[in-house]
Amino acid sequence: MSTVTFKIWRGDKESGKLVDYTTEASEGMVVLDVVHKIQATQANDMACRWNCKAGKCGSCSAEINGKPSLMCMTRLDMIPIDKPVTIQPMRAFPSIRDLVTDVSWNFRVKKKIKQFKPRPPDAPDGTWRMQQEDVDRVQEFRKCIECFLCQDVCHVLRDHHKHEEFIGPRYLVYTAALEMHPLDTEDRIPELKEAHGIGYCNITKCCTKVCPEHITITDNAIIPLKERVVDDFYDPLGWLWKILRPKG
Amino acid sequence: MATMSYASTLPKQAKFGETTRSDVWWMQPLVVFLGFSAFIVYSTWAALQGTDISTCYYWFGGNGANYLSPFYSPALFGSTPHPGIFGVMPAWWPAFLPFSPAFFIMWIPAGFRFTCYYYRGAYYKAFWLDPVNCAVGEPRKSYLGERYLPLILQNVHRYFMYLAVVFILILGRDAWDGLWFKGADGGEHFGLAVGSLVLIVNVVLLGGYTLGCHSLRHLVGGFLDSFSKNKACASCFNAVTCLNKKHMLWAWMSLIWVGFTDVYIRLCAMGIWHDFRFFTF
Numbered sequence: 001m002s003t004v005t006f007k008i009w010r011g012d013k014e015s016g017k018l019v020d021y022t023t024e025a026s027e028g029m030v031v032l033d034v035v036h037k038i039q040a041t042q043a044n045d046m047a048c049r050w051n052c053k054a055g056k057c058g059s060c061s062a063e064i065n066g067k068p069s070l071m072c073m074t075r076l077d078m079i080p081i082d083k084p085v086t087i088q089p090m091r092a093f094p095s096i097r098d099l100v101t102d103v104s105w106n107f108r109v110k111k112k113i114k115q116f117k118p119r120p121p122d123a124p125d126g127t128w129r130m131q132q133e134d135v136d137r138v139q140e141f142r143k144c145i146e147c148f149l150c151q152d153v154c155h156v157l158r159d160h161h162k163h164e165e166f167i168g169p170r171y172l173v174y175t176a177a178l179e180m181h182p183l184d185t186e187d188r189i190p191e192l193k194e195a196h197g198i199g200y201c202n203i204t205k206c207c208t209k210v211c212p213e214h215i216t217i218t219d220n221a222i223i224p225l226k227e228r229v230v231d232d233f234y235d236p237l238g239w240l241w242k243i244l245r246p247k248g
Numbered sequence: 249m250a251t252m253s254y255a256s257t258l259p260k261q262a263k264f265g266e267t268t269r270s271d272v273w274w275m276q277p278l279v280v281f282l283g284f285s286a287f288i289v290y291s292t293w294a295a296l297q298g299t300d301i302s303t304c305y306y307w308f309g310g311n312g313a314n315y316l317s318p319f320y321s322p323a324l325f326g327s328t329p330h331p332g333i334f335g336v337m338p339a340w341w342p343a344f345l346p347f348s349p350a351f352f353i354m355w356i357p358a359g360f361r362f363t364c365y366y367y368r369g370a371y372y373k374a375f376w377l378d379p380v381n382c383a384v385g386e387p388r389k390s391y392l393g394e395r396y397l398p399l400i401l402q403n404v405h406r407y408f409m410y411l412a413v414v415f416i417l418i419l420g421r422d423a424w425d426g427l428w429f430k431g432a433d434g435g436e437h438f439g440l441a442v443g444s445l446v447l448i449v450n451v452v453l454l455g456g457y458t459l460g461c462h463s464l465r466h467l468v469g470g471f472l473d474s475f476s477k478n479k480a481c482a483s484c485f486n487a488v489t490c491l492n493k494k495h496m497l498w499a500w501m502s503l504i505w506v507g508f509t510d511v512y513i514r515l516c517a518m519g520i521w522h523d524f525r526f527f528t529f
Binding site for chain 1: 254255258259261365366368372373378382383384386389390394399400404407467470473474476492495
């Protein structure tokens with residue numbers, strides 16, 4: 001049992017400040033446990049979004065000592081608790097109250113992306129045939145739990161507020177999952193270049209670093225999509241190669 | 249919802265360096281800044297040393313060896329004792345400008361690294377502070393990214409990659425030449441010296457970096473949505489992916505070693521270091 005001090009951001013969309021709470025913490029506790037304990041004993045009105053406590057629902061996203069993280073997956077032995085621990089809401093989204101932010105912008109963005117459009121069925125019963133190796137690549141992207149930590153850490157959204165021009169790493173991963181799907185026939189590359197603003201990404205890899213599902217966002221989703229944009233818009237030799245290269 | 253109305257609902261942009269991160273977040277960009285700066289300063293100095301045609305410290309031929317600095321390979325231009333394919337210097341070169349054979353070489357690896365996806369992310373942080381590190385406030389309010397000039401030109405990366413792959417073949421040939429030593433009988437003898445190993449490690453590290461390139465990964469198979477339809481492309485993609493997973497490590501190791509290779513050859517040529525020979529047949 002040890003004493004920990006948490007500096008938790010309390011406030012609403014108008015204003016707020018960091019408030020100190022000191023409590024006892026025991027071995028094995030995660031940050032969310034401490035927040036719940038403070039909520040139960042010292043700050044009954046503190047707003048905090050959570051659900052599964054297992055790192056699978058993506059609800060308890062926050063900034064722990066300045067790093068976007070899931071509160072339920074951050075054990076106290078992973079952070080220095082000899083000094084006060086700072087807990088703040090995500091900066092890339094509007095505050096609702098305390099640690100809760102309004103992430104609805106993400107769902108509006110998702111609606112803008114062209115949906116999955118499969119080729120005609122392979123079999124008379126209306127089903128398709130795919131090889132495992134064809135879907136291995138996009139399988140990684142389907143691990144996303146939509147915690148939006150990648151959106152939060154992305155400086156294009158967080159600092160430059162390009163929410164109307166850039167869809168953010170989460171939706172570049174979503175687009176990659178669709179675009180690289182072996183059955184999909186839709187072309188999303190022109191939108192990626194223009195309306196979805198992939199060119200705003202300057203490959204800082206911050207999104208990859210904070211992903212709790214360890215999706216290799218930058219290397220496996222964003223850069224391959226950037227390369228597809230180069231194929232279509234910036235590579236004269238590539239236009240010729242596109243005619244000659246293997247199809248699939 | 250208009251841009252301004254949504255942005256106005258967000259927390260104000262953090263000031264430069266503002267963060268609640270409690271770790272030593274400035275260390276990584278500082279190390280990158282110092283590492284890249286040291287290489288840029290040294291390689292520029294090494295390139296400018298070639299302006300003096302009376303010395304040829306980029307090539308070591310002592311004790312029968314044949315080591316050419318990667319900054320000066322291939323030997324397009326050069327003077328005695330290591331003449332270039334096209335003479336000492338191009339006839340059209342303006343007389344008022346200093347000339348070094350390295351000027352015709354170094355823009356290719358420099359362009360390849362400058363436009364490399366790893367280096368871009370690293371120097372945007374370390375030199376341009378955009379952002380200086382993840383979740384740390386940055387100095388500028390405006391941001392264009394790689395969407396507009398000049399950074400839209402980063403899309404030329406794959407063309408530098410084509411040239412860089414050719415360089416790997418050339419440096420491989422140099423490493424091979426470094427295994428042959430001129431004997432007292434005037435003939436070439438196979439052998440191994442420290443310099444030979446330096447050149448071999450150089451081409452292996454540069455090869456690991458170049459062949460793990462993101463653009464190459466895309467071009468050899470990443471463009472496909474269905475790997476089962478083209479096994480050859482799938483195999484190439486998987487091979488490049490193996491190297492690509494450690495692209496940053498390859499980038500740093502090859503950067504340091506290519507600089508060291510030049511240092512080694514230069515110091516041997518200047519007579520400061522002695523090239524130890526293990527054996528000669």
